[in-house]
Amino acid sequence: MMDEDRMREQARFDSQMVGLGTDPRSIRQRVEMLEQVLERSFRIPGINYAVGLDAVAGLIPVLGDIMTAAMGAYIVWEARNLGLPKWQLWRMGANVAVDTAIGAVPVVGDAFDLLFRSNTKNLRIIRKHLDKHHPETRVIDQ
Numbered sequence: 001m002m003d004e005d006r007m008r009e010q011a012r013f014d015s016q017m018v019g020l021g022t023d024p025r026s027i028r029q030r031v032e033m034l035e036q037v038l039e040r041s042f043r044i045p046g047i048n049y050a051v052g053l054d055a056v057a058g059l060i061p062v063l064g065d066i067m068t069a070a071m072g073a074y075i076v077w078e079a080r081n082l083g084l085p086k087w088q089l090w091r092m093g094a095n096v097a098v099d100t101a102i103g104a105v106p107v108v109g110d111a112f113d114l115l116f117r118s119n120t121k122n123l124r125i126i127r128k129h130l131d132k133h134h135p136e137t138r139v140i141d142q
Helices: 001-014 024-039 055-059 064-082 086-103 108-115 118-133
Strands: 042-046 049-051
Touching: 001 042, 024 055, 024 064, 024 118, 055 064, 064 086, 064 118, 086 108, 086 118
Parallel strands: none
Antiparallel strands: 042 049
């Protein structure tokens, strides 16, 4: 009886810790959250344009670009864990590489980071895969 109570308690705890597992739903939640932080954390007042950590950290020479490239690479790694085909992983890696390479150029790269959202593009690729292969992870936007 004690093991059964412990298992129920563990299941209740696990259900509260959403996004920490290795299942497709948890991976989707992590990637969506990271994409929001990197690309749409806040809006620029006056022009109402969404920006995120990718554009802001890009203002810090070298270190900001390395940091956001690592976060973008994490999204690609999660996609690999989901079993995306290699050609899609290459495409996602190319998105991160282009964002990092051009984003590292002073001034021009900062403007580019505002317009080219590699992590949003990569999230779109992941969502398409999940909707096809794991439809139970679909979330209806409100």
